[in-house]
Amino acid sequence: MSTDYQQAREVLGARLRELRMTCPDGRLTGAQLAERLGGGWTKSKISKLENGRQTADENDLRAWAEATGHPEAYGGLLAQLRGFESHIRSWRRQLSQGHQPVQDAITAEHDRTTVLTIWESTIIPGMLQTADYARHVLTRHVNLMQSPRDTEAAVRARIQRQTGLSDPGRRYQIMMWEGALYALVCPPSVLVAQLDRLISVIGLDTLELGIVPFSASLKIFPGNGFWIYDDRRVEVEEWHAELWLDDSDSVTLYRRVWATLGESAVYGADAQHVISRALRAVTPRA
Template structure:
């Protein structure tokens, strides 16, 4: 598994390594003895126990058999897979196209009562107009060199907007002013997108704040993130989706969101910034 910038992923990997190490010690085996039983070099055992290498399903099965603990195999495999899901490279997620990921996000929104979003690099998916979503997802597909299913992926992304109008969901969104000015697509696409933002501001389910260029920064610009209730954060980097579920880290994201929200403007002032961006086109 690639090294993750999220400490929760490393913490979970370390916890798995500790469990495997205890399993070996409980069996009364040295690292060399376990390696011999598993048929691999002792250096591999060392890397696994230090959390430097992620064991495969086959590695875990062999480890458990060597320790006469086959009854723990499935639980350890499930734990390892959960660690792996914390850091998911976009090229891996998009290896068959983007539609599946959009459907997974649909489920996350469906199950969340409150979705808090900090958008520093683009309009959130559930606020996107068709032209904007198409232009953005086309550029992502071209950059990653993954299969082109943009038409289906856009349809799946736009389906999320239904939660703005039904189901009792709440969307608390903070957008950097830069997002309003960055031209994704041509002038017509951006004009339609910004006009669409104006149309969602009055919705009872929506709180939209814009952080002006001129804001005195108490919190520096961050990578965009989605906070689903108080249980799950999805952070989007250039290369990967990071899933954070560790309570301490979630609390940090909540704290950052409050700090960012304090710098934002809302209501008429937010509308003015959006209208100004339209005029600039």
């Protein structure tokens, strides 16, 4: 967890403690506030929230403001929460209603974007996935996160977003590490169809597809995948959370990472050759 994020939780916790201590009908102990809040609330939860060891949700904040006699404070508390949660969004909370809402949120950001820049080091990017490949990737994530199973709806949402590749008003800069072409996150037959799909999109006027080959000299290690939406925001996926970075320094850094990786990439016919080599390697033998 980042220091900035933890500090923001602690600042929010301090504000919650202040509201408890300044209750109009007299200060409340943690146990008293928990009793007033009712079901699901314990003295331990009060302590964790106030000390920044647990993140409140919107319902927690509303209940706290009302129980401490400060209903007018809810708006400010919510603004604080959104201010730091917009940067680190845990998968557990995002996936509480399944994968489709996450895909819908990505689509909303995609629809605001003219130039989408993507780096992937381990899997084929969602913008270029076949439905079968996407289904296997999402199923594995559902199993890992133990989230609601709405895989088919999530697949449809992801594939629908690919219509942007036919929009002359958009541009996609997609680059990936050659290792992503070999990752068996699906049966070999599905990967074969996926690699055929990659070959078929080379040459689209809306798409610049680059591959960093195993044999390329690297000026920086491949690292995590990331998406840059115009020059507005970067999204980086970790196992526990998705990071949303919208400060100019971070966007500039990821642009520099992209450019540095790009110095090792091949495009056009050379990229097609690398994909074809992977296709021959993963094609099941009769």
